[in-house]
Amino acid sequence: xxxxxxxxxxxxxxxxxxxxxxxxxxxxxxxxxxxxxxxxxxxxxxxxxxxxxxxxxxxxxxxxxxxxxxxxxxxxxxxxxxxxxxxxxxxxxxxxxxxxxxxxxxxxxxxxxxxxxxxxxxxxxxxxxxxxxxxxxxxxxxxxxxxxxxxxxxxxxxxxxxxxxxxxxxxxxxxxxxxxxxxxxxxxxxxxxxxxxxxxxxxxxxxxxxxxxxxxxxxxxxxxxxxxxxxxxxxxxxxxxxxxxxxxxxxxxxxxxxxxxxxxxxxxxxxxxxxxxxxxxxxxxxxxxxxxxxxxxxxxxxxxxxxxxxxxxxxxxxxxxxxxxxxxxxxxxxxxxxxxxxxxxxxxxxxxxxxxxxxxxxxxxxxxxxxxxxxxxxxxxxxxxxxxxxxxxxxxxxxxxxxxxxxxxxxxxxxxxxxxxxxxxxxxxxxxxxxxxxxxxxxxxxxxxxxxxxxxxxxxxxxx
Amino acid sequence: xxxxxxxxxxxxxxxxxxxxxxxxxxxxxxxxxxxxxxxxxxxxxxxxxxxxxxxxxxxxxxxxxxxxxxxxxxxxxxxxxxxxxxxxxxxxxxxxxxxxxxxxxxxxxxxxxxxxxxxxxxxxxxxxxxxxxxxxxxxxxxxxxxxxxxxxxxxxxxxxxxxxxxxxxxxxxxxxxxxxxxxxxxxxxxxxxxxxxxxxxxxxxxxxxxxxxxxxxxxxxxxxxxxxxxxxxxxxxxxxxxxxxxxxxxxxxxxxxxxxxxxxxxxx
Numbered sequence: 001x002x003x004x005x006x007x008x009x010x011x012x013x014x015x016x017x018x019x020x021x022x023x024x025x026x027x028x029x030x031x032x033x034x035x036x037x038x039x040x041x042x043x044x045x046x047x048x049x050x051x052x053x054x055x056x057x058x059x060x061x062x063x064x065x066x067x068x069x070x071x072x073x074x075x076x077x078x079x080x081x082x083x084x085x086x087x088x089x090x091x092x093x094x095x096x097x098x099x100x101x102x103x104x105x106x107x108x109x110x111x112x113x114x115x116x117x118x119x120x121x122x123x124x125x126x127x128x129x130x131x132x133x134x135x136x137x138x139x140x141x142x143x144x145x146x147x148x149x150x151x152x153x154x155x156x157x158x159x160x161x162x163x164x165x166x167x168x169x170x171x172x173x174x175x176x177x178x179x180x181x182x183x184x185x186x187x188x189x190x191x192x193x194x195x196x197x198x199x200x201x202x203x204x205x206x207x208x209x210x211x212x213x214x215x216x217x218x219x220x221x222x223x224x225x226x227x228x229x230x231x232x233x234x235x236x237x238x239x240x241x242x243x244x245x246x247x248x249x250x251x252x253x254x255x256x257x258x259x260x261x262x263x264x265x266x267x268x269x270x271x272x273x274x275x276x277x278x279x280x281x282x283x284x285x286x287x288x289x290x291x292x293x294x295x296x297x298x299x300x301x302x303x304x305x306x307x308x309x310x311x312x313x314x315x316x317x318x319x320x321x322x323x324x325x326x327x328x329x330x331x332x333x334x335x336x337x338x339x340x341x342x343x344x345x346x347x348x349x350x351x352x353x354x355x356x357x358x359x360x361x362x363x364x365x366x367x368x369x370x371x372x373x374x375x376x377x378x379x380x381x382x383x384x385x386x387x388x389x390x391x392x393x394x395x396x397x398x399x400x401x402x403x404x405x406x407x408x409x410x411x412x413x414x415x416x417x418x419x420x421x422x423x424x425x426x427x428x429x430x431x432x433x434x435x436x437x438x439x440x441x442x443x444x445x446x447x448x449x450x451x452x453x454x455x456x457x458x459x460x461x462x463x464x
Numbered sequence: 465x466x467x468x469x470x471x472x473x474x475x476x477x478x479x480x481x482x483x484x485x486x487x488x489x490x491x492x493x494x495x496x497x498x499x500x501x502x503x504x505x506x507x508x509x510x511x512x513x514x515x516x517x518x519x520x521x522x523x524x525x526x527x528x529x530x531x532x533x534x535x536x537x538x539x540x541x542x543x544x545x546x547x548x549x550x551x552x553x554x555x556x557x558x559x560x561x562x563x564x565x566x567x568x569x570x571x572x573x574x575x576x577x578x579x580x581x582x583x584x585x586x587x588x589x590x591x592x593x594x595x596x597x598x599x600x601x602x603x604x605x606x607x608x609x610x611x612x613x614x615x616x617x618x619x620x621x622x623x624x625x626x627x628x629x630x631x632x633x634x635x636x637x638x639x640x641x642x643x644x645x646x647x648x649x650x651x652x653x654x655x656x657x658x659x660x661x662x663x664x665x666x667x668x669x670x671x672x673x674x675x676x677x678x679x680x681x682x683x684x685x686x687x688x689x690x691x692x693x694x695x696x697x698x699x700x701x702x703x704x705x706x707x708x709x710x711x712x713x714x715x716x717x718x719x720x721x722x723x724x725x726x727x728x729x730x731x732x
Contacts, residue, residue: 040731044469079526079527082527082580082581083527085527085696085698086527086528086529086532086697086698087529087532092696092698092702093705114472118468245731249727250727250728250731253720253723253724253727253728254724254728256720256723256724257717257720257721257724259720260713260716260717260720261717263713263716264710264713264714264717267706267709267710267713268706268710270706271702271703271705271706271707271709271710272703272706274702275584281584283584283585283586283587284585286581286584286585286695287577287581287585392468400468403468404468404471407468407471407472407475408475411475411476411479414479415479463728463731463732
């Protein structure tokens, strides 16, 4: 028996040798899994990277099966979804997995981004990892937006109508551009067909490619850790970090706990609460698209609502408030700030430009600009953050206060975006919008003040 | 860090609860809470019978199939053919109405909507209230009106069962959302005598129908249960599969935790 096993082992080795001469299989395996070192003190927040990959794979898999039965045709689309829900064996499960999966993907991605912010994973040398991640976020929003049109329910229809009409505010080319994107004067069969093509081919390809780049960039610089320190500062004689541990099998097995725990929540929703009380599957979307009947409240899905709220908050009074804030910042620069005269003049000219821009643009046009700016802010984070330490564990109090305020503003904006506006709610959304942008605009300031705690030289870890 | 996580959880859960309560409550229209049991096959069968007799002549249920309904509701095929199939001969057919859409538009002004998904577009409570809120109204073209859906084009299809209701007044109440019929009827019922509260409106039965008010309410609860079933036929099996799936995942989670502990034994 022993000889037999030895032979098998030998022949397996021979196969790998043959492959390795022609393809770097063992090399890639070792570099990216068996010998990729990650800090051993990864906590709960580190589950969300692997969970995002899980969601990507699940969305691709369920999407393929949905495509087999779905009809991208304005006359047939809605009925084909009901056909999947009723007549296709386990079609209902695949459809719920895909629809709930979109929401869960965003939950995971938002938490993954939040992890980056609190542990300083966006800081040097991981700026490109963060930037590629931000592009993934934007691509994911496009993917979700186009996918949401496909069921051809009334909310799909009107949601797409409202969001696409935002392009109308672009000066001169806006209306022509909107028409070009839609392929018609209104959302129609032509729009549905092209959105289907983008949703099932173009954006999934882009997403997979971006995720690959995200991982390549990550593995070039190594993973961060909850202490935000470099584990390669302390290495053994082989050059391996003392606080590092091989990704395979250790991290992979640890991530399995995250996967099982996550699946309990995800499948719990799929099986027991698939419409999420009207938040995950909206009531109006169970009626087929009807160009003559606008739903009472057109709301996007929850993962867009913080940005949608910022769009809606942009009224003349918000623009007026922004003008005052711009004026105050310039005043402060000249009186108190210790910066060179060039910076002062530069900022003043910029402020004058912004001031006149706010005077001339309409509320809606500025709303679109603010909404885009709200997303662009994330891209700038690595350069706005000036704190000497990376992790929230050692950050100064001003940063912690600012982060809590931002978090409250972001979640409040999300909530407000799900509801019809009232004067009180609009005012609250405007205050939250100011807090949202202030978080990014003032970050260079509040990350450089206050007393930070000393970072440890080795990661904090207790064996369990 | 723990405090921040707790804050995040508190924020998100308050938003989830707040917005789902908002979505469930709709726009604050007073509706009665329906008492229905989706695993009560007799109730669903009774609802199906009312549906094909009173609804299907004008409304379609074009995504639903006769034989699927029979299978899910445990109705024998011969009974299905004799008692439920009026619009077709083939048991695998979709439940379409025989009324042509153009005629419907001419008669009612609008084509009656398809009812396959109505329970998910509205809500079971809304349907239960709507079905019981028809009253006589000389000013309306059909002679009928509805206190939950004012000036609806639909006439009272089930007046022979319910009889004829007249509006007596409105319930003066600041309460929004679902009102428990049993509670409100008990509380208000004594003072009202023969009057009945549906949604926010007080009715008087001027001509009795074939059914007593209590029997009619039960029939409408059955019909609501059937419409809810039809909006999502798989809901009867979905939760059962869910229980097994979650049980499996909990075992998987425990195994993963044991496996991780074993692998990480040497990590100090």
